[in-house]
Amino acid sequence: MKDVEMICIQCPLGCKIKVKLDDDNKVLDISGFTCKSGKEYAMQEVTDPHRIITTSIKVIDGKSELVSVKTSKPVPKRLIFAIMDIIKNSSIHAPVEINQIIISNVANSGADIIATKAVDKI
Amino acid sequence: MNKISCDLLIIGGGASGLGAALKAAKEGVNVILVERLNIAGGILNQCIHNGFGLHYFKKELTGPEYAANLINLTKDLPIKFLFEHFLLSIDKKSKTVYFASENGIVEIKCEALVYSAGARERPFGSLLIPGDRVSGIYTAGVAQKFINIENRIIGKRAIILGSGDIGLIMARRLTLEGVEVVAVCERMPYPGGLSRNINQCLKDFGIPLLLSTTVTEVRGEGRLSEVITSELDENYNIIEGSQRSWSVDTLVLSVGLVPSTTPMMGYVDIDLRTRGIIVDSTMNTSVPWIFSSGNCVIIYDLVDYVTKEGEIAGTYAVEYIKQKKEKKKIPIKKGIGVGIINCNAWVEQTDLNLYLRSIKPIEKGRLIVKSGNSIIFEGKEQAFIPSEMVHKTIKAEQIEKLGNIDNIVVEIV
Numbered sequence: 163m164k165d166v167e168m169i170c171i172q173c174p175l176g177c178k179i180k181v182k183l184d185d186d187n188k189v190l191d192i193s194g195f196t197c198k199s200g201k202e203y204a205m206q207e208v209t210d211p212h213r214i215i216t217t218s219i220k221v222i223d224g225k226s227e228l229v230s231v232k233t234s235k236p237v238p239k240r241l242i243f244a245i246m247d248i249i250k251n252s253s254i255h256a257p258v259e260i261n262q263i264i265i266s267n268v269a270n271s272g273a274d275i276i277a278t279k280a281v282d283k284i
Numbered sequence: 285m286n287k288i289s290c291d292l293l294i295i296g297g298g299a300s301g302l303g304a305a306l307k308a309a310k311e312g313v314n315v316i317l318v319e320r321l322n323i324a325g326g327i328l329n330q331c332i333h334n335g336f337g338l339h340y341f342k343k344e345l346t347g348p349e350y351a352a353n354l355i356n357l358t359k360d361l362p363i364k365f366l367f368e369h370f371l372l373s374i375d376k377k378s379k380t381v382y383f384a385s386e387n388g389i390v391e392i393k394c395e396a397l398v399y400s401a402g403a404r405e406r407p408f409g410s411l412l413i414p415g416d417r418v419s420g421i422y423t424a425g426v427a428q429k430f431i432n433i434e435n436r437i438i439g440k441r442a443i444i445l446g447s448g449d450i451g452l453i454m455a456r457r458l459t460l461e462g463v464e465v466v467a468v469c470e471r472m473p474y475p476g477g478l479s480r481n482i483n484q485c486l487k488d489f490g491i492p493l494l495l496s497t498t499v500t501e502v503r504g505e506g507r508l509s510e511v512i513t514s515e516l517d518e519n520y521n522i523i524e525g526s527q528r529s530w531s532v533d534t535l536v537l538s539v540g541l542v543p544s545t546t547p548m549m550g551y552v553d554i555d556l557r558t559r560g561i562i563v564d565s566t567m568n569t570s571v572p573w574i575f576s577s578g579n580c581v582i583i584y585d586l587v588d589y590v591t592k593e594g595e596i597a598g599t600y601a602v603e604y605i606k607q608k609k610e611k612k613k614i615p616i617k618k619g620i621g622v623g624i625i626n627c628n629a630w631v632e633q634t635d636l637n638l639y640l641r642s643i644k645p646i647e648k649g650r651l652i653v654k655s656g657n658s659i660i661f662e663g664k665e666q667a668f669i670p671s672e673m674v675h676k677t678i679k680a681e682q683i684e685k686l687g688n689i690d691n692i693v694v695e696i697v
Contacts, residue, residue, distance in 0.1 A: 173344070227434065232346055278346040
C-alpha cells in the first residue's frame with residue numbers, strides 16, 4: 163500500500179488530493195478533491211497522467227506568423243514531445259478560424275490540434 | 285483636431301476594459317473604447333496557455349479564446365472601438381481626454397471615464413543586479429511575446445528568476461520550444477505562483493525550483509554567458525559561499541507586475557507603495573467621474589476577477605452618468621495579517637468585493653471583516669499564502685445591518 167499526494171491542476175484552486183494505492187497500483191481511496199473533475203484528474207494521474215498541450219503552429223500568408231493551438235482534450239504526458247515534434251514540422255494556410263482542426267488524431271492520441279484564435283489572410 | 289464625444293469613455297481594451305464596456309453598453313449608454321494596440325484582448329492574446337475563464341465563462345479556455353469570447357459578447361452593442369490611440373492627457377474640468385493617433389491628436393469629451401490600462405512588468409534595471417549589461421535578459425512577458433506572437437526563439441539555455449505564474453508558464457513554454465531551462469530561482473522561501481503551475485510547468489519537466497535563491501551577478505561579452513546565483517538567509521542577506529555559477533545565454537525575469545498608472549498621476553489618488561489606483565467598492569477613484577478597474581488597481585490572480593471588476597466599474601460609471609448623486613463612503617482599513625487589499629472604501633448600498641493577499645504564509649487563520657467590535661464576516665479556518673489571492677463578496681445588507689459605522693477593518697487572525 164502507498165499514499166500519493168498531488169496538487170490538482172484542473173483549476174487555479176489547487177486542491178491537495180491524496181490517493182491510496184494497493185501494491186498493484188489499484189486505487190483504494192481518493193480524498194481531498196472538491197469537485198468531480200478533481201477526482202477524475204487524480205484517477206488519471208496515478209494511472210496514466212494526461213495534459214492539454216498549448217503551443218502554436220506556423221501560418222502561411224497570414225496576418226500573423228503563428229496561430230495559437232491546443233489539443234482538443236488531454237493527451238498522455240509521455241506523448242508531449244512527440245506531439246511537439248509533429249507540430250513543429252506542420253504549417254497551415256491562412257485564413258484560420260478559431261476551433262478549426264489543424265491536425266486530426268495527432269500521434270494517434272485521439273485528440274486533434276485545434277486553433278485557439280483566428281488568423282486572417284494578408 | 286479630431287473632436288468627438290460619448291457618454292462613457294474606456295481606456296484599455298483588455299479583459300477589464302471589455303468587461304466595463306459590456307455592462308455599460310447593455311445599460312444603453314454609448315461607449316467609446318480606446319486601445320493602444322490594433323486589436324482588443326490585451327495581454328490575453330499572448331497567453332496561449334489554458335486555465336482562464338473557469339469563473340466567468342464556466343469553462344477552461346486559453347487566453348486568446350477568453351479574449352475572443354469576450355469580444356464576441358460586445359458585438360451588436362453600442363461600443364465604438366478606437367485602435368492605436370494612446371492617452372496623452374486629461375482635462376478634469378471639461379471632462380475631455382486627449383489621445384495621440386496616426387491621424388494626429390484626438391479629443392474625446394465624455395460624461396464618465398473608466399481607466400483599465402493593466403500593468404507593466406518590473407524591469408531588469410529595477411533589480412540592481414551587478415555585472416555586465418548584456419543581451420539575452422528578458423522579462424517573461426517580452427519572452428512570451430517573442431515566442432508566441434513573433435515566432436522568435438530567445439536563446440538556447442535559460443535560467444528563470446522569479447516563480448510567479450508567468451515565470452512558471454514560461455519555463456514550460458521554453459522547454460516545449462527546445463530551450464533548456466536549468467532552474468527557476470525564487471528569493472522568497474515559498475513559491476510565488478499557483479501550486480498547479482509548480483506541478484504542471486516544473487515537476488512535469490523535471491525543472492528544479494530553488495527557493496531562497498536569487499541572481500546576484502550577470503556576466504558576458506555582448507551576450508549573456510554566465511549567471512551567478514546565491515542563497516539567502518531568513519533576512520534576505522546573501523549566504524557567503526553559497527554562490528553557484530550557471531552557464532546560460534538567457535535570463536528570464538518574472539519578478540512582478542506594477543500597475544500602469546503613470547499617465548494618471550496627478551489626476552487621481554494613487555497608492556504610493558503598490559502604485560495602484562485607489563478605488564472604492566464601485567471602482568470609483570478620488571475623482572467622481574473617473575473609475576478604474578483591472579491590474580492598474582491591484583494585481584489580480586485570475587483574469588476572471590479582472591473582467592468582473594471591469595463590469596463593476598462599467599455599472600457604476602453608468603449610474604454616475606444617469607444620477608450624478610454622491611454616496612457616503614466608509615473607509616476600509618488593512619488589519620493584521622493583510623498584505624495588500626482592494627478596495628479602499630465601501631460605498632453605501634453596494635456589495636463589497638474584497639480581494640486581498642496575506643502579508644506572509646499563515647498556516648491556520650480566519651478572514652475577519654469587522655467594524656469596531658461588530659463582526660461583519662468571519663471566514664472558516666484556512667491556510668493563507670501571499671501568492672494566492674483571497675476573494676470575498678459581502679452583501680450590502682450584511683454591512684447595513686450594523687447601522688452607522690466609521691470604518692471597516694479587514695484582518696487575518
